[in-house]
Amino acid sequence: xxxxxxxxxxxxxxxxxxxxxxxxxxxxxxxLVGIFQSGRIVAVGAREGxxxxxxxxxxxxxxxxxxxxxxxxxxxxxxxxxxxSFFVFTAPGQATSFEALNFxxxxxxxxxxxxxxxxxLRRYLAxxxxxxxxxxxxxxxxxxxxxxxxxxxxxxQAASRVxxxxxxxxxxxxxxxxxxxxxxxxxEGTCDLPRVTLLDTSCYAVSSVTFPTYxxxxxxxxxxxxxxxxxxxxxxxxxxxFHIKTRFVGSEPLSRTTASYNQAMHxxxxxxxxxxxxxxxxxxxxxxxxxxLVREQLARGETSGLTALVPESSRSFLLSREGxxxxxxxxxxx
Amino acid sequence: MxxxxxxxxxxxxxxxxxxxxxxxxTLTVTxxxxxxxxxxALIRARVDLVLARHGIEAGEVRITDRGALDxxxxxxxxxxLLRAQED
Numbered sequence: 001x002x003x004x005x006x007x008x009x010x011x012x013x014x015x016x017x018x019x020x021x022x023x024x025x026x027x028x029x030x031x032l033v034g035i036f037q038s039g040r041i042v043a044v045g046a047r048e049g050x051x052x053x054x055x056x057x058x059x060x061x062x063x064x065x066x067x068x069x070x071x072x073x074x075x076x077x078x079x080x081x082x083x084x085s086f087f088v089f090t091a092p093g094q095a096t097s098f099e100a101l102n103f104x105x106x107x108x109x110x111x112x113x114x115x116x117x118x119x120x121l122r123r124y125l126a127x128x129x130x131x132x133x134x135x136x137x138x139x140x141x142x143x144x145x146x147x148x149x150x151x152x153x154x155x156x157q158a159a160s161r162v163x164x165x166x167x168x169x170x171x172x173x174x175x176x177x178x179x180x181x182x183x184x185x186x187x188e189g190t191c192d193l194p195r196v197t198l199l200d201t202s203c204y205a206v207s208s209v210t211f212p213t214y215x216x217x218x219x220x221x222x223x224x225x226x227x228x229x230x231x232x233x234x235x236x237x238x239x240x241x242f243h244i245k246t247r248f249v250g251s252e253p254l255s256r257t258t259a260s261y262n263q264a265m266h267x268x269x270x271x272x273x274x275x276x277x278x279x280x281x282x283x284x285x286x287x288x289x290x291x292x293l294v295r296e297q298l299a300r301g302e303t304s305g306l307t308a309l310v311p312e313s314s315r316s317f318l319l320s321r322e323g324x325x326x327x328x329x330x331x332x333x334x
Numbered sequence: 335m336x337x338x339x340x341x342x343x344x345x346x347x348x349x350x351x352x353x354x355x356x357x358x359x360t361l362t363v364t365x366x367x368x369x370x371x372x373x374x375a376l377i378r379a380r381v382d383l384v385l386a387r388h389g390i391e392a393g394e395v396r397i398t399d400r401g402a403l404d405x406x407x408x409x410x411x412x413x414x415l416l417r418a419q420e421d
Contacts, residue, residue: 065347072346079342079354084396101346102366102398118354119366119396 002073005032005044013041014054021056029053031077035066045070047078050209052088071101075117085120087209089113089226106204107232114210114229124202125241131166131197138162138246138277139239141205143291145175147185147314150250150289153282158248159195161277166242171200172207176295177326181317188313205234211261227264235272246275253281253288298327337393341417344410351399351407353414358394361385367399380404384411393418 005014014034015025029046032054036042043066045055052074057066075086087106088098095105095113103115104122138158144151159165167190169183177185183200190196203209210230238244247269252259265276281288294309298318306315317323337355344352351367363385365377377399384407385395395411402410 068345068347072352075346075352076342079340082340084354084356100368100400102352102368102400104366117398119364123364 002033002035002069005034005041010034010041014044017041017044017058018054018056020059023054023056026054030081031074033070033073033077035069037061042066043070045074047074047086050078050083050086050203052086055088055090067097068101071117085116085118085203087203088115088117089229090115107229107236109225109228109232112225112229114233120202121204121237124204125238128199128242131199132242133164134243135163136245137164137166137243138248139166139168139242139244140248141168141170141201141234142186143170143175143206144182144186145177145291146182146294146310146318147189148289148291148294148310149308150281150291151186152189152311153289154248154250154279155190155196156193157279158246158277159193161248162246163195165193165196165248166199166244167196168199168201168205170206171202174208181322181326185314185317188317189311204238205230224260224264227261228268231264231268232272235269235274239272239274244274246277248277248279250281251278251288254290254292295327301328301330335388335390335415335419337390337395337415337418338420339418341414343414343417346398346400348400349402349406351397351402351410353410354394354396355414355418356394356396357418358392361390361392361395363395363397365397365399367397367401369399369401373401376404377407380407381411384408384415388412388415390415 005011014032018025029048031047034041034044042058042061046053052071055067055070078086088103090098090113092108092113095108095115098115099105103117106114106116106121138161140155140158142151155165155167167186169186171179173179187198201207210233211227247265249262249265252262262278269276283289287293289309297305303319306318337357339357341355342353344350346352363381365374367374367377381397
């Protein structure tokens with residue numbers, strides 16, 4: 001029977017089994033479950049959001065149904081938490097044992113494979129079927145936290161070079177501005193551009209699943225592999241569906257994580273048939289426009305510089321009651 | 335009977351299936367199976383039969399199957415339907 005692992009002795013045993021399987025024990029998870037046989041943990045697994053991890057089965061008991069039982073329990077717990085698809089990262093050689101459990105392979109690099117249970121990617125693509133137009137299309141993936149004149153410039157430039165530009169707004173929460181507000185700013189800031197179609201990334205690009213380090217501070221060594229999977233998934237599954245031939249990206253002088261994501265783009269996408277066009281950022285006097293610059297100014301309570309950094313639609317949102325509630329600490333207290 | 339809330343039944347073990355139900359405006363049934371090529375149509379027919387017997391006309395029905403036999407499909411789907419009823 002699968003049981004939650006809570007006591008410190010459970011955790012110690014779980015850690016031993018996980019590390020004996022060559023995996024790292026991580027303290028971030030929502031559920032940690034295991035199976036006991038004669039007082040000893042023989043199988044273990046954890047769920048962090050949509051990601052199943054630290055799945056391990058005692059060496060002498062592999063090949064039975066223990067892994068199935070652990071995964072069943074984790075998927076059930078996740079479903080109760082409101083999720084309907086789940087991901088697992090594994091060595092490419094292990095992918096088939098998850099495919100036998102009805103996981104679908106989303107992307108595979110030399111070192112790591114990403115699989116999904118629950119058919120979410122197919123449902124995501126089917127949901128957006130009606131906005132697919134064949135042609136020489138392009139894509140921009142952006143967080144727009146908040147939507148700036150820099151985004152506006154990138155999108156205008158990109159849209160002028162393709163038949164249709166799909167603008168994927170990062171769905172994941174974890175940024176200062178919530179998704180709905182970011183989407184709203186983007187919608188208002190691009191509604192005069194007829195060739196632009198707005199979409200959300202769901203969890204299939206720049207998400208806590210495909211690219212968790214984007215939402216953390218610089219310097220996670222595991223980030224590079226996952227970045228590659230994020231791009232392989234884009235080139236292999238998303239771009240073909242939307243007839244995307246070019247991905248546009250702004251040059252990145254500030255963030256190390258984003259800069260290495262851009263480098264990875266140049267390396268991974270073109271061999272798979274997606275050209276990468278990097279456009280220079282436009283500069284306000286003194287510095288290139290970036291959303292992080294806007295956030296820095298807001299954090300200092302400065303709003304006088306906004307006109308030079310964001311379009312009027314974003315500015316009026318940022319200065320509205322609703323906008324202030326997000327960034328202005330005084331407003332929360334009031 | 336109608337699907338009033340999210341519900342799940344079954345396991346991921348071999349010869350079993352997982353059933354996920356969610357309320358929705360229209361009826362959609364999706365089936366993933368390790369034996370879809372050989373038995374997809376038969377699984378679908380059995381699922382449709384159970385849904386019809388319980389008068390289910392709307393909802394999202396997702397099934398992932400690992401070669402379950404007919405009676406297992408019926409039992410898991412009926413269990414999920416009962417769990418999807420209003421409290």
